[in-house]
Amino acid sequence: MAKPLHIVILAAGEGTRMRSSLPKVLQPIGGRPMLSHLLDTARAIEPQAIHVVYGSSADAVREAFAGQQDIRWVLQAERLGTGHAVVQAMPDIPDEADVLVLYADHPLVPVEVLQDLLAKENSELTLLTLFLADPAGYGRILRDRTERVTGIVEQKDATAQQLTIKEVNTGIVRARARRLRGWLEQLGNDNAQGEYYLTDIFAMAHDDGVPIETVQAPESQDLQGANDRIQLAMLERRYQLRAGRRLMAAGAQLADPARVEIRGQVAVGRDVKIDINAVFIGDVELEDGVEIGPGCVLQNCRIGSGSRIKAYCVIEDAVIGGDCDVGPYARLRPGTRLADSVRVGNFVETKNIRMGGGSKASHLSYLGDAEIGAEVNIGAGTITCNYDGANKHRTVIEDGAFIGSDTQLVAPVTVGRDATVGAGSTITKDVPAEHLAVSRPRQTAIKGWRRPVKSKGSTDNPAKPDNPDNPTKPENKD
Numbered sequence: 001m002a003k004p005l006h007i008v009i010l011a012a013g014e015g016t017r018m019r020s021s022l023p024k025v026l027q028p029i030g031g032r033p034m035l036s037h038l039l040d041t042a043r044a045i046e047p048q049a050i051h052v053v054y055g056s057s058a059d060a061v062r063e064a065f066a067g068q069q070d071i072r073w074v075l076q077a078e079r080l081g082t083g084h085a086v087v088q089a090m091p092d093i094p095d096e097a098d099v100l101v102l103y104a105d106h107p108l109v110p111v112e113v114l115q116d117l118l119a120k121e122n123s124e125l126t127l128l129t130l131f132l133a134d135p136a137g138y139g140r141i142l143r144d145r146t147e148r149v150t151g152i153v154e155q156k157d158a159t160a161q162q163l164t165i166k167e168v169n170t171g172i173v174r175a176r177a178r179r180l181r182g183w184l185e186q187l188g189n190d191n192a193q194g195e196y197y198l199t200d201i202f203a204m205a206h207d208d209g210v211p212i213e214t215v216q217a218p219e220s221q222d223l224q225g226a227n228d229r230i231q232l233a234m235l236e237r238r239y240q241l242r243a244g245r246r247l248m249a250a251g252a253q254l255a256d257p258a259r260v261e262i263r264g265q266v267a268v269g270r271d272v273k274i275d276i277n278a279v280f281i282g283d284v285e286l287e288d289g290v291e292i293g294p295g296c297v298l299q300n301c302r303i304g305s306g307s308r309i310k311a312y313c314v315i316e317d318a319v320i321g322g323d324c325d326v327g328p329y330a331r332l333r334p335g336t337r338l339a340d341s342v343r344v345g346n347f348v349e350t351k352n353i354r355m356g357g358g359s360k361a362s363h364l365s366y367l368g369d370a371e372i373g374a375e376v377n378i379g380a381g382t383i384t385c386n387y388d389g390a391n392k393h394r395t396v397i398e399d400g401a402f403i404g405s406d407t408q409l410v411a412p413v414t415v416g417r418d419a420t421v422g423a424g425s426t427i428t429k430d431v432p433a434e435h436l437a438v439s440r441p442r443q444t445a446i447k448g449w450r451r452p453v454k455s456k457g458s459t460d461n462p463a464k465p466d467n468p469d470n471p472t473k474p475e476n477k478d
């Protein structure tokens with residue numbers, strides 16, 4: 001039977017190379033902290049316990065994971081090295097357990113790789129190594145003539161000869177707790193960085209005659225660390241590629257899997273089409289046959305089946321029914337609820353509204369705090385004046401109403417069922433059902449009116465109009 005497994009995640013480092021006020025383990029990948037990815041992986045192995053050694057920006061780190069009861073937090077008050085970090089967790093780990101050490105700055109290690117490591121059940125010490133064309137920065141694996149591991153040397157302590165070694169330490173180690181405890185007790189800090197290196201246990205194991213097994217990681221990119229922003233960006237790309245592949249496996253067609261950004265959870269139905277440069281944030285659900293145009297940003301929303309979101313829409317906290325057309329260039333703000341077959345066209349902004357089935361707002365409108373029925377037509381340039389400077393008010397537009405272009409609806413106001421509002425109206429009073437409301441000056445036509453002409457010799461002053469009927473005659477006399 002497998003021994004109880006305790007996972008220790010080292011997450012106390014400051015991440016100085018990030019040059020950031022955010023602690024390294026909270027730097028995001030796919031929109032969430034690096035550490036949360038590793039925690040997911042750790043949980044997938046179903047260990048007996050997960051210990052997270054934390055230290056720098058302690059409060060921020062704890063707060064980011066508040067409520068995750070399965071984490072055993074271990075404070076490393078002083079960051080004296082990776083060996084010292086593991087020592088902090090050991091009092092809580094029984095001798096007969098197996099310990100798997102993970103580094104929080106290697107957040108994308110695939111669970112299968114860890115399972116390979118754990119499969120070596122009889123080994124007392126197993127190490128995950130990696131071959132890198134450019135091993136700079138990593139600890140190098142030292143082997144003797146028979147290929148047995150004899151130790152690990154850190155970059156800063158390595159000789160020129162050792163620096164040419166391409167097999168590196170991922171930091172991921174699995175060891176019997178009893179053995180590990182013994183080696184950790186012997187660690188010193190007489191090295192280039194004055195730190196207690198976890199990596200020094202390998203030379204001790206070798207001296208003790210304990211065979212060190214290695215698992216060579218199959219694919220390098222997932223296992224690389226994130227010490228600086230360049231490496232972080234590389235891991236981000238890696239993560240995005242994986243996330244894109246998951247969407248494709250679930251039935252979405254991505255125009256280019258290298259040009260989609262997933263910063264949260266995206267659920268897709270069948271035959272969803274996603275064009276380039278779409279960004280998904282939070283929880284997004286795209287039902288069967290949804291089409292997302294290029295450059296759209298969708299945050300926490302659900303799009304019903306067959307709806308088309310055209311280029312460059314920004315949609316946040318919204319629920320969109322089936323067979324809708326949105327955009328291009330529409331902005332749907334929080335609280336937008338569209339029923340089926342609704343059209344919200346270009347340069348339309350909505351906020352906290354409901355629109356019933358078949359309604360349309362095809363161009364250039366602001367619709368906020370409104371209850372819009374079914375089969376309503378909202379003309380171009382319609383504005384709900386929902387804010388009086390102090391409070392927000394609601395606009396109600398009942399089924400079948402027709403709002404002419406360039407209408408202002410001064411809320412609170414109701415336009416009744418099948419009512420019509422003439423273009424250019426400012427509606428301040430309720431419009432009864434089936435009525436026409438128009439509020440604009442009557443049009444006048446002036447016969448024979450002549451436009452002003454420039455007087456001779458004048459350069460910039462407009463001519464004085466000589467037509468006594470000219471309504472544009474200036475008021476001020478000189």
Ligand code: UD1
Nearest residue numbers: 010011012013079080081082085104105138139169197225
């Ligand atoms: C470490 C390894 C190196 C390996 C590399 C892989 C050691 C001595 N070196 O080097 O062999 O190739 O990782 O990326 O282990 N941490 C603590 N407390 C500390 C110090 C570090 O929790 O006192 C944590 C960090 O937050 C980080 C991890 O341990 O998650 C590794 O520390 P880091 O300083 O990044 O080690 P490297 O120099 O990268």
Ligand code: CA
Nearest residue numbers: 105225226227
């Ligand atoms: Ca590191």
